Amino acid sequence: AYGLFPDLTPIDHKVKSKKPYEHYQNDMTRLLVAIQSILKEMQNPPEILEQLEGWKTEINKKNHKHIEDAIDGFLCAYGLYLMDNDQADVISFGDEENGFIVHAERG
Structure with missing residues (x-):
């Protein structure tokens, strides 16, 4: 298992045409629940916490991409936070010459 949520791996929150939509909907819901539990533990929970509850019940094919974009932004920020606080590797x-990406990995 790897990534920010090793206990959820694998997770397909981005819709592709390979599997039925319900698969992606269920995985997005699992991811939203995991994020919600993290945010609830914070001393000053961000406003997105209120949105998460609605997204869990409202997620469908029409608004999935909107929710996905917001969640991707959160995952990016959360990963940077964990790396900065030495809570993730x-x-x-890649490399600097050809381009590279970094991501956080918790064990």
Whole structure:
């Protein structure tokens, strides 16, 4: 298991045409629940916490991409937070000359 949520791996929250939509909807819901539990533990929960509850019940084919974009933004910020606070390893792919990406990985 790898990534920000190793206990959820694998998770398909981005819709592709390979599987029925319900698969992606269920995985997005699992991811939203995991994020919600993290945010509830914070001393000053961000406003997105209120939105998460609605997204869990409202997620459908029409608004999935909107929710996905917001969640991707959160995952990016959360990963950087964990790396900055030494709570996740920095995993790098590529190099400076050709381009690279980094992501956080918790064990």
